[in-house]
Amino acid sequence: MRFPEWLRGVSSLRDPRLRHAVLTLLLLATGGLLVLAAAAPALARHAKGAPVVLGGCAAASVLIAAGAVGGLLGGPDALDLPFGPPWGPARVAIDALSAWFLLILGLAGTAASIFALGSLHGPEAPRRLLPYPLFLAGMAVTLLAADGFTLLLGFEAMSLASWVLVAHEHEEEEANRRAARIYLGFAGFGGLSLMLAFGVLAGGAGDVAFAALREAPPDGWRAALVLALVLAGAGSKAGLAPLHVWLPLAHPAAPSHVSALMSGAMTKVAIYVLARFAFDLMGSAQPLWLGAPLVALGAASAVIGALRANLEEDIKTLLACSTIENVGLISIGLGLALAFRGADLPALAALAAGAALLHALNHAVFKTLLFLAAGEVLHGALSRRIDRLGGLIHRMPVTAWAALAGVAAAASLPPLSGFASEWLLLQALLASWRVGDLAFQMGAAAATALAALAAALAAAAMVRFWGLVFLGRPRTPRAAGAEEGGRLVQAALILPAALTVLFGLLPGVMLDLAEPALRLMTRAAAPRAGFVAIGAAEGGARYWPLLVALLLAAAVGAVVWAVRRRAPAGVARGPIWDCGFIAAPHHLPFGDPSSQPTASGFGQPLRRMLGTSLLAAREGVTMPPPGATAPAVLQSGFHDPALVALEGPVPRWRDAAAAQAERLRDLSIRQCLGLTFGAVVLMLALLAWLEAR
Amino acid sequence: MSFGQLGYDVAHLLGGGVLLLSFVLLYQRRIGAVINAFATQGTLLALAAAWQAHAQGAPGLYLTAVLAFAAKGVLIPLALHAIVRRLNLHRSVETALGVGLSMTAGVALVGLSILVVLPATEGARALAREDVALALSVVLLGMLMMITRRNAISQVIGLLSLENGLILAAIGVAGMPLVVELSTAALVLMVAVVAGVFAFQIRERFDTLDTGSLEEHRGEGR
Numbered sequence: 014m015r016f017p018e019w020l021r022g023v024s025s026l027r028d029p030r031l032r033h034a035v036l037t038l039l040l041l042a043t044g045g046l047l048v049l050a051a052a053a054p055a056l057a058r059h060a061k062g063a064p065v066v067l068g069g070c071a072a073a074s075v076l077i078a079a080g081a082v083g084g085l086l087g088g089p090d091a092l093d094l095p096f097g098p099p100w101g102p103a104r105v106a107i108d109a110l111s112a113w114f115l116l117i118l119g120l121a122g123t124a125a126s127i128f129a130l131g132s133l134h135g136p137e138a139p140r141r142l143l144p145y146p147l148f149l150a151g152m153a154v155t156l157l158a159a160d161g162f163t164l165l166l167g168f169e170a171m172s173l174a175s176w177v178l179v180a181h182e183h184e185e186e187e188a189n190r191r192a193a194r195i196y197l198g199f200a201g202f203g204g205l206s207l208m209l210a211f212g213v214l215a216g217g218a219g220d221v222a223f224a225a226l227r228e229a230p231p232d233g234w235r236a237a238l239v240l241a242l243v244l245a246g247a248g249s250k251a252g253l254a255p256l257h258v259w260l261p262l263a264h265p266a267a268p269s270h271v272s273a274l275m276s277g278a279m280t281k282v283a284i285y286v287l288a289r290f291a292f293d294l295m296g297s298a299q300p301l302w303l304g305a306p307l308v309a310l311g312a313a314s315a316v317i318g319a320l321r322a323n324l325e326e327d328i329k330t331l332l333a334c335s336t337i338e339n340v341g342l343i344s345i346g347l348g349l350a351l352a353f354r355g356a357d358l359p360a361l362a363a364l365a366a367g368a369a370l371l372h373a374l375n376h377a378v379f380k381t382l383l384f385l386a387a388g389e390v391l392h393g394a395l396s397r398r399i400d401r402l403g404g405l406i407h408r409m410p411v412t413a414w415a416a417l418a419g420v421a422a423a424a425s426l427p428p429l430s431g432f433a434s435e436w437l438l439l440q441a442l443l444a445s446w447r448v449g450d451l452a453f454q455m456g457a458a459a460a461t462a463l464a465a466l467a468a469a470l471a472a473a474a475m476v477r478f479w480g481l482v483f484l485g486r487p488r489t490p491r492a493a494g495a496e497e498g499g500r501l502v503q504a505a506l507i508l509p510a511a512l513t514v515l516f517g518l519l520p521g522v523m524l525d526l527a528e529p530a531l532r533l534m535t536r537a538a539a540p541r542a543g544f545v546a547i548g549a550a551e552g553g554a555r556y557w558p559l560l561v562a563l564l565l566a567a568a569v570g571a572v573v574w575a576v577r578r579r580a581p582a583g584v585a586r587g588p589i590w591d592c593g594f595i596a597a598p599h600h601l602p603f604g605d606p607s608s609q610p611t612a613s614g615f616g617q618p619l620r621r622m623l624g625t626s627l628l629a630a631r632e633g634v635t636m637p638p639p640g641a642t643a644p645a646v647l648q649s650g651f652h653d654p655a656l657v658a659l660e661g662p663v664p665r666w667r668d669a670a671a672a673q674a675e676r677l678r679d680l681s682i683r684q685c686l687g688l689t690f691g692a693v694v695l696m697l698a699l700l701a702w703l704e705a706r
Numbered sequence: 707m708s709f710g711q712l713g714y715d716v717a718h719l720l721g722g723g724v725l726l727l728s729f730v731l732l733y734q735r736r737i738g739a740v741i742n743a744f745a746t747q748g749t750l751l752a753l754a755a756a757w758q759a760h761a762q763g764a765p766g767l768y769l770t771a772v773l774a775f776a777a778k779g780v781l782i783p784l785a786l787h788a789i790v791r792r793l794n795l796h797r798s799v800e801t802a803l804g805v806g807l808s809m810t811a812g813v814a815l816v817g818l819s820i821l822v823v824l825p826a827t828e829g830a831r832a833l834a835r836e837d838v839a840l841a842l843s844v845v846l847l848g849m850l851m852m853i854t855r856r857n858a859i860s861q862v863i864g865l866l867s868l869e870n871g872l873i874l875a876a877i878g879v880a881g882m883p884l885v886v887e888l889s890t891a892a893l894v895l896m897v898a899v900v901a902g903v904f905a906f907q908i909r910e911r912f913d914t915l916d917t918g919s920l921e922e923h924r925g926e927g928r
Contacts, residue, residue: 687853694818694846701821 032090035083036107039115039157040092042076045069046150053143063137064130070146071126077153078119084112085526091159098162104222106159109529110293113370114285115156117377121277122149124509125270128385131501132270132392141181141268148174148274152282161211161221168207168286171279172200172250178271179263192262195659199249199259206246207286214239214294223294230296240303243290244310250283253344254314255655257337261321264333265397269388272329276336277381281373284343291351292366292534301355301450307348308456312463314341317653319470320627323477323619324651326612327397328387331478332380335423338471339376342438343369345464349441349457350535356448359537364549365441367539370527372434375516379422379431382509386416389502390482393495399478399612404487408495413483415506420479422513424472428562430513433520433547435468436556440549470619477615485609518558520547613649624651713761717878720754721840724874725816728847731867732808737795737859741786744863748778751870758877767877774873782866782898786859789902795859808854815846837878844871856916858908862901869894 049069056062084090089108097103107115129145151174154167180193214231215221231239249256264272291303318337325331346369353362389412390405391397406413422431442464445457487493497503516523524547528538540550548555597605613620624630630651637643680688727747734740752775759767819842827835848868852861873890 683853683856686849690846690849690853693849694815697818697822700826701818704822704825 029090031083032087032107033092035080035087036090036092036105036157038076038083039080039107039153040105042073042080043150043153043157045076046073046146046153049073049146050143050150053146054139057137057139057142060136063133063142066142066146067126067130067133070149071123071130073146074119074122074126074149076119077115078123080107081112081115081119082526084115085109085529088529101160101222103163103166104159105157105163106223107157109527109533110288111156111285113374113527113530114281115153117281117374118149118152118156118278120374120509120512121274121377121381124381124385124505125273125277127501127508128273128388128505129268129270131499131503131505132388138181140177144174144177145271148178148271148279152278155282156285159223161215161223161226164286165204165208165211168250168282169200169204171282172204175267175271175275175279176200179267181268182266188262189266192259192266196259196263199256203246203249203283206242206249210239210242210246210290213242214290226294227296230294230298232298236295236299236303239290239295240306243287244306247283247286247290248310248344251280251287251344252283252314252318252337252340253310254317254337254341255658257314257318257340258653258656258659260333260337261325261330261653264336264384265327265329269329269384269391272333273381273384273388276333276384277377280336280340281377284340284347284373287344288347288369288534291347292354297354297536299351299355301352301448301453303355304348304351304353305453305456307344307351308460309348311341311344311346311348312460312467314338314344315467316341316463316470317627319467319474320619320623321653322474323470324613324616324624324628324630326399328390328399328402328478328482329384329397331399331474332383332387335383335471335474336376336380338467339372339380339423341467342435342464343372343376345369345460346372346438346441349445352445352448352453353441354535356450358447359535360540360550361441361444361447362535363531363537363539364437364444366531366534367524367527368434368437368441370530371437371520371523372431374523375422375430375434375513378509378516379419379429379513382419382506382513383416383423385502385506385509386412386419389498389506390495392498394489394492396489396491399481401489402482402487402492403485403609404483405492405495406483408493409483409497411497411503412506415510416483417479418510418513420475422517424475425468426472427556428517428558428565430517430520433517433556433558437520437547437549439464440554444549473619477612481610481612481615488609518562519545520556520558521545617649620649620651628652629654629657713757716757717754717761718836720750720757721837721874721878723750724754724870725840725843725847728844728851728867728871729809729812731863732812732847732851732854733805737790737857738787740860740863741783741790744786744867745779745783747867747870748774748783751873752779754874755877770873770877777894777898778866778870785898785902786863789859789905793905808850811850812847815850816843819843819846834878838875841871841875841878844868844874847871858901858905858916862898862905865897865901866894869897 046069049066053062053066056066084107089106091104091106093102093104095102126149148171151167151170151172155164155171156167158164158167176193176197179196180189183190183193211221213235214226216229216231216235218225218229220226230236244253245256249259252260260276264275267275287307291299291307295303315338318334318339318341322331322334322338325334346365349365350362350369353359353365387397389409390402393409393412394402394405396402418429422429425431425435427433439461442457442461445461446454448454448457487495524539531537531539540548540553545559546555546557597608620628620630621632628651630649632647632649635646635648637645677688724747727743727750730743731740731747734743752771755767755771755774759765759771820839823839823842824835827838845868848864848866848871851864851867855861855864869890876890
């Protein structure tokens with residue numbers, strides 16, 4: 014018997030009072046966050062106010078994580094709150110699916126809050142302090158909601174609170190204002206799409222309680238419409254292509270702990286909404302093709318995100334692009350699970366859904382870690398640009414080694430957490446031939462190739478990120494004088510780093526913990542593969558992370574031992590061969606920066622290979638005229654086609670529509686009356702037509 | 707009440723008369739004739755209200771009938787005639803839709819309102835259903851008159867005849883409180899007063915009653 018199962022077998026955990034206690038605990042933590050938000054403006058005036066608010070956020074996040082584990086081990090519970098919208102109570106509930114994502118929120122929130130607490134210096138402005146607890150509370154409400162109204166309330170609170178945080182430095186740079194503007198546009202669009210999705214799903218009855226929605230699952234064009242609206246709404250929040258353009262803009266503008274939460278938790282909340290719709294509210298009798306758009310969009314996001322991560326020169330933008338890639342991989346997993354469920358292959362559906370859930374958790378933990386490390390680099394070396402960093406491992410060892418754990422997981426190297434979930438995902442993709450439909454098989458084969466390409470590109474991006482930032486020599490004096498943060502900051506980095514290693518070594522235990530969620534989504538459990546392993550199927554391929562870790566450790570140990578043994582006694586250190594560098598001039602005490610690879614130089618091969626077609630990358634050399642002493646200039650760049658489309662035709666259409674609407678102002682009185690009359694007659698005609706049907 | 711009974715037939719006849727006068731208002735070009743047609747419509751409306759008071763046994767409706775007759779059958783037409791005389795508009799002929807076109811549009815609107823009302827009021831009394839259909843037609847024809855005329859006086863008459871339609875709907879429904887009708891009647895008087903003042907002001911400033919001349923004097927965007 015395996016660990017979580019054994020724990021579930023303990024009779025006291027089956028007590029319904031415990032389930033009530035778990036839900037009450039989660040609600041109290043959420044309520045506490047709301048109280049903190051309400052008290053933040055008053056507390057911000059006191060010197061001890063900001064630590065109280067951020068410490069309270071950390072405590073509430075720990076409670077949420079604990080409650081989530083309780084929810085996964087215990088069971089579902091629901092409650093009607095004594096208040097709510099005018100037409101009924103606000104309904105909250107916890108089941109395995111929401112508990113899994115609450116665990117993600119709790120872990121990311123804990124690390125981010127501790128980091129924020131540790132990087133406090135002096136008083137904090139209320140407009141930075143107030144939205145943070147509100148942001149956390151909005152995500153918790155979204156996850157706990159059991160009716161459409163409460164879910165949208167939490168979703169919008171989350172969007173707006175994070176918008177305030179993205180816009181916190183709006184007076185300093187035009188880029189921040191643009192990022193906040195685009196972010197707000199996407200937030201409004203997403204909320205509106207989800208509202209329409211609930212409307213279409215509820216139909217004429219208009220009851221948006223989840224229990225009522227489950228009673229009447231949609232079919233045919235209504236199911237397609239609901240899925241399209243949810244993909245537009247939740248997909249734009251999660252960062253699915255082609256609605257991903259806000260991520261690389263908004264993440265650098267937000268404070269680092271908020272970027273960590275946005276990437277680690279908020280995109281996962283959006284994925285939760287997607288999963289809640291696709292696997293729960295829309296019923297289990299959906300056809301095979303429902304998963305196809307998820308797989309296609311996921312594959313596109315994965316490739317675009319990973320490729321952009323190789324080309325960006327700002328570390329937080331780079332990490333945001335890597336988030337797009339990982340959201341794409343999670344979406345592929347969810348789409349495959351939907352397709353397998355539609356093709357009546359429950360075991361494979363559970364495998365794909367397990368890969369998606371596990372990757373959501375792993376990505377949340379390591380991306381939180383990486384954003385916090387980027388924030389610490391920004392704080393220590395005062396820059397986010399790779400070309401102004403370098404050699405930080407000497408000055409910031411804790412940050413560097415913690416970031417290495419995250420980077421290795423993001424590059425999906427065994428035995429870290431990213432490998433386990435991506436391995437499961439590839440196993441699910443490779444098993445997709447068992448769906449009988451030929452078109453789906455072809456599509457899945459293409460998606461497999463794209464997912465593998467994305468994984469390789471992500472590894473290259475992570476090597477570039479860690480290598481250029483932490484290795485080599487400092488490129489600026491400020492980077493050479495970088496300093497490590499305080500104890501709390503280090504703790505906030507070490508906690509997710511340790512979890513990344515732990516989840517990497519024990520993926521089987523985590524998968525067992527997720528089992529009730531998988532049963533809820535696919536009516537089946539993930540395949541079993543023994544205590545410390547995960548497997549693709551009963552008796553199929555397996556992965557033993559502990560064994561891999563031992564083998565790696567043994568190999569490294571053997572190499573070290575052999576080198577030590579073969580080395581002659583009395584080693585003398587000589588000057589390092591400098592590869593023929595000319596000594597740097599005196600005004601550059603830390604070496605000539607141009608003698609190290611630059612961020613764009615490192616990305617050049619990929620930009621030439623893939624960027625020209627996918628990202629409209631261009632390169633041009635301007636030669637000086639013969640005889641002139643000016644240097645030749647190499648210019649290169651790229652842009653995201655989605656952003657170009659968003660900022661090109663869309664504003665043009667908006668302006669044209671506004672110009673047309675402006676003409677209404679010049680109408681005469683009779684024409685205005687005529688418009689009213691026409692509208693009345695049109696409505697009456699519509700009514701007559703509807704009655705005649 | 708049902709078909710073939712006296713109560714039904716008289717109510718139907720009076721409602722139809724109100725609607726018929728709306729058609730007259732729609733194509734009549736001479737301003738004096740328009741006002742006379744409006745006075746006749748008000749009188750017919752008062753008769754319809756009195757008949758409903760008798761048929762429903764609701765004495766409150768007699769008050770409505772008296773008010774309608776006094777305001778719409780006598781006072782407002784007299785005031786409008788006075789305005790026309792003072793502004794010297796007796797002989798003026800104004801452009802309106804042609805007879806054929808306005809009749810076609812009017813018939814189409816009546817057809818539309820019957821198509822809308824009859825299915826929507828299934829289960830109600832036959833009289834109420836017919837009455838509401840007639841009333842909606844009168845309202846729509848009043849709106850149509852407002853947008854096809856250029857003269858301020860004719861536009862005011864369009865608005866007042868639109869309001870006649872509302873009263874026609876209100877008296878057809880049993881149990882409408884008297885307060886509603888009284889306040890509506892008061893409102894109509896206020897509208898007539900304001901409109902009269904407006905007509906004088908427009909004439910004084912611009913030397914015409916054509917509301918098109920107002921367009922040149924809007925203070926925005928120019």
